[in-house]
Amino acid sequence: xxxxxxxxxxxxxxxxxxxxxxxxxxxxxxxxxxxxxxxxxxxxxxxxxxxxxxxxxxxxxxxxxxxxxxxxxxxxxxxxxxxxxxxxxxxxxxxxxxxxxxxxxxxxxx
Amino acid sequence: xxxxxxxxxxxxxxxxxxxxxxxxxxxxxxxxxxxxxxxxxxxxxxxxxxxxxxxxxxxxxxxxxxxxxxxxxxxxxxxxxxxxxxxxxxxxxxxxxxxxxxxxxxxxxxxxxxxxxxxxxxx
Numbered sequence: 001x002x003x004x005x006x007x008x009x010x011x012x013x014x015x016x017x018x019x020x021x022x023x024x025x026x027x028x029x030x031x032x033x034x035x036x037x038x039x040x041x042x043x044x045x046x047x048x049x050x051x052x053x054x055x056x057x058x059x060x061x062x063x064x065x066x067x068x069x070x071x072x073x074x075x076x077x078x079x080x081x082x083x084x085x086x087x088x089x090x091x092x093x094x095x096x097x098x099x100x101x102x103x104x105x106x107x108x109x110x
Numbered sequence: 111x112x113x114x115x116x117x118x119x120x121x122x123x124x125x126x127x128x129x130x131x132x133x134x135x136x137x138x139x140x141x142x143x144x145x146x147x148x149x150x151x152x153x154x155x156x157x158x159x160x161x162x163x164x165x166x167x168x169x170x171x172x173x174x175x176x177x178x179x180x181x182x183x184x185x186x187x188x189x190x191x192x193x194x195x196x197x198x199x200x201x202x203x204x205x206x207x208x209x210x211x212x213x214x215x216x217x218x219x220x221x222x223x224x225x226x227x228x229x230x231x232x233x
Contacts, residue, residue: 002156035219037157044206044226045149045157050219088157090219098172099147099159 003028003093004102011108017077020105022089024070028100032092034072036065039104040085048087049074081109112137114224116207122231128194132207132224139188140165145210146183146190147220150203158203162210163190197231204228 004024012018022034036049047056049065052072064075076083089102118130132146139146147162161171161181171179175194183190194201204226211217 033216033218037220044223045220046223047219047221050211050221051216054216056217056219056221090157092218096173097170098174099162101157101159104156 002103003096003100004089004091006087006089006102006105008103009106009108011110012079013110014079014081016079017075018079018107020074020076020087020107022072022074022102024072024089024091026070027095028070028091028093029067029072030070031094034065034067035090036063036072036074037088037090037101038083038085039088040082045088076107079109083107084109112209112222114207114209114222116205116224116227118205118227118229120228120230122197122201122229123233124198124231125196128192128197128201128229128231130192130205130207130227130229131189132191133189134209135188139183139190140185143212143214145212147208147210148181148192148205149208149220149223150201150205151226152200152203160192160194160205199231202229202231 033051037045039045052067053065086104088104093100115133122128145162148160163181163183178195180193207224208220209222210220
């Protein structure tokens, strides 16, 4: 059971915008920053967003992050078929004393 | 360009010890700006952080794995390692090694990952 909750699936058509949510608590998102990861089929995860809203070098600006209180969101605009995969939020949890990940959201581009 | 490569046995017997090594190339393993860690992913499931080591040898690990986990670093050999004792079928997973920012510049994400290495626990 993950301490951060994500919807198991999301879908949208190419060119549209999709948002993936991550709901946490005061011990993780309420206190610490959130990172987002993309995992394409058969590959290792890739860091998409760090420190709630920042994109590492090389990540397209189609990807954006936001956070308010104990909830965070990842938005993907101009959706492409290559965006199909799993998306995870991650943050340090002060109660667990561990890095925690959400359960993941499987994104389908219709 | 930094590259990580995880290696180790693909099959481990129950109750034995799982040992993996992550070889670092293309950058120093001795930077104070990063931690080096292990994350695993059971078949069809999500990500679980196992533990991380700093270049000084300082270690943090997931309390859920209790005393079964040891993470170590060998800067001279440019690698870091994972030992997981008393394995069971629940430890069957794809294991990744990764570099995480220390957070000094605000980035504490796992920014560079190895390809996964599959480990099956079975007799």
